[in-house]
Amino acid sequence: MSLTSMALRIAAVQALKAGGTLVGSNVLDSQIAAIDHTADGKLSSDQEHPFIAVYSDAARAMDLGSTGLRSNGQIELLFNFGVSMTMARTDKENGASVVSGLPATDPHFEALLDMISLQIARVLVDPDNPWAQVFGGFVTSYLAKEQARSSSNVDRARLAAGQIKLTVAAFADPIHGQPLAEGGPWAAFMQLAETDGLSQLALFQAALGDASIGPYAEFERLTGVTSSDAKSLLLYSYGGVPEAIIITEASGVVDLG
């Protein structure tokens, strides 16, 4: 629910897709609707696998003094993953069914959840995964990792699910037109987004804007002070003369007698 949390989520989704986990490319971004499996399994062949769904959930920032309303503070990222009986293809002659190489039993569902959970933690810090490196670039520190498991109450289909809640501290959102540091996470993110043709690219471009350097840092936007406070504090020195204007020594002297 901020530019950085959106970028974090997308980077995590892309990293997991490329990370070769047990779910393959079945990594869902903020999926709300139910996953639907047809009776023949053909129409939904892309969701035969277990799945991971990534959400950027709650965030909390305190002491906004230095970054104002751009602050992201602690962002909770949710990784929900699950495996269901409807993901296992059944041999209709003898009943044998396999999901990700294991017979579709409860202990094997659990084993898949354990492996997926491990793989999520490994992929997000993989040095060879450019998206994972972007993900890490937005994070200033990893604060908490909570894991939970659950299963459905089985009246329609067997479903086992796990959840990782990762709490990270993230940088504040950039302001519009802020020059993005070369080699920083935003520059890398925009480059990868363009390479991979992400559909959200235009939104990011609009939100980040073209880099522009004004006469002064925009203290109001950066820190949340009001213009009158900024003037009172003399943040705009020389009464607002743009810093690009160089004041040189007097070039001529007029003797007024």
Add this chain to the structure above:
Amino acid sequence: MISELRAELMGEVDEEWAEEIRHLPMTQGQPDTARDPIELRAILRSGDRGEERADFGRRASGGPGIAAGGGVLRIDRSANIGLIVKKGDKIVALDRLSKPVFEVFNVDDRSHLRLICELGDAV
């Protein structure tokens, strides 16, 4: 007398409602070799399709579930003497388009008329 009437009624109901199914015995997720798969006619009523979702018991419980229907299978015991259905067995609805597969969640074998099986979706 009552049992004859009962059998007659059940026969009439089955004639109207029963469909061809295949029972696949399973054990530990593998085909059970001790019991043979058979095809029989029984009443299979599949449930309303809805979302089966895991609940993590905290605010952030979200996340997608699986759309599934499940159903109930009622098998005439007198016509299928000796049939044993266990939890985990699979049922293939042979008359239906693309032959959907169901998994037996539990079996009520206390009625002397019918084996009543709660089913969940499988594919």
